[in-house]
Amino acid sequence: MKAEPAAQRRLLDLAEVDTELARVLHRRTTMPELAEIAAAEQAVRAKADARVAVQTQLDDLDREVARQEKEIDAVRARTDRDRAMMQSGKLGAKALTDVEHELGTLQRRQSVLEDDLLELMERREAVEMDAQHASVELAKAEEALAGATARRDENLKDLDTQQARRDAERATIVPGLPEGLLALYERKRASRGTGAALLRARHCGACRLEIDRRELSRIKETAADEVVEHEECGAILVRTAESGL
Structure with a gap:
């Protein structure tokens, strides 16, 4: 799936909001x-x-x-x-x-x-x-x-x-996100809990695991407008200057 890098970065804002909403829900029930x-x-x-x-x-x-x-x-x-x-x-x-x-x-x-x-x-x-x-x-x-x-x-x-x-x-x-990208994010969030996360210093922001060299090379070679998913946890990995690529 392709999506503009700016749109992918907006997923991080959405993920942050959804994380806070999940915390609110958790506090409601606990x-x-x-x-x-x-x-x-x-x-x-x-x-x-x-x-x-x-x-x-x-x-x-x-x-x-x-x-x-x-x-x-x-x-x-x-x-x-x-x-x-x-x-x-x-x-x-x-x-x-x-x-x-x-x-x-x-x-x-x-x-x-x-x-x-x-x-x-x-x-x-x-x-x-x-x-x-x-x-x-x-x-x-x-x-x-x-x-x-x-x-x-x-x-x-x-x-x-x-x-x-x-x-x-x-x-x-939400209105500023491509429909397909949003749908993918929502599926990931429903099944994994986290739909998208920042790739920072070779670590997945969703599962906190360090990404191995092979996968990191694959991500590095992937076009900026190509949506990348972490093979380990399935979350959408959003690439920025902090990603260490």
């Missing part, structure tokens, strides 16, 4: 904040699950406390009723004995229920502390996630600016 966000999101999910679990325990205890208090109220109401009956003076001896016996049973039952309620309240207090701790831990995890996300977004904004600038530069370079 910035530390991405891994930090993934870890923070996992932590938030775990902390949220932990809070839900402890809140479920607290809700269960609240229902149990309410049930226990309702049962105690029922026993107290029954006790008050029996005492009112005893004080009415309308009970016979046997009925009075029965009511006295029931009152004793109710008092023992109330004592057991109140002990159970106290135990439930102590358990609830402990679980409530766990719930508060779980909420604090979740808030910390959410704050860490928000911080990492903000740093990522700031980095992305900077990368967007860099990419926009490089895209604009590329848009000014």
Whole structure:
């Protein structure tokens, strides 16, 4: 393929821009904040699950406390009723004995229920502390996630600016290149990563290898408007005064 030396040299400008665009893309996909966000999101999910679990325990205890208090109220109401009956003076001896016996049973039952309620309240207090701790831990995890996300977004904004600038530069370079030369460059870039590089001091700017004497002689004898490719890495070699030919 033939192309004017000036057009070939413009490939170096394009390659430089594309290298910067590749770096921008690499930074987009490898910035530390991405891994930090993934870890923070996992932590938030775990902390949220932990809070839900402890809140479920607290809700269960609240229902149990309410049930226990309702049962105690029922026993107290029954006790008050029996005492009112005893004080009415309308009970016979046997009925009075029965009511006295029931009152004793109710008092023992109330004592057991109140002990159970106290135990439930102590358990609830402990679980409530766990719930508060779980909420604090979740808030910390959410704050860490928000911080990492903000740093990522700031980095992305900077990368967007860099990419926009490089895209604009590329848009000014591409129209000045011959269609065939540009197509060859793009194929090389797609398959090799680097489409064109400077031949400097007998070294390929793409793969950094020193070019052997045989190939160097071949390149030296090739016309200036002939497009040269490195036999080793396949990149287009752009010749300038720095090439050492």
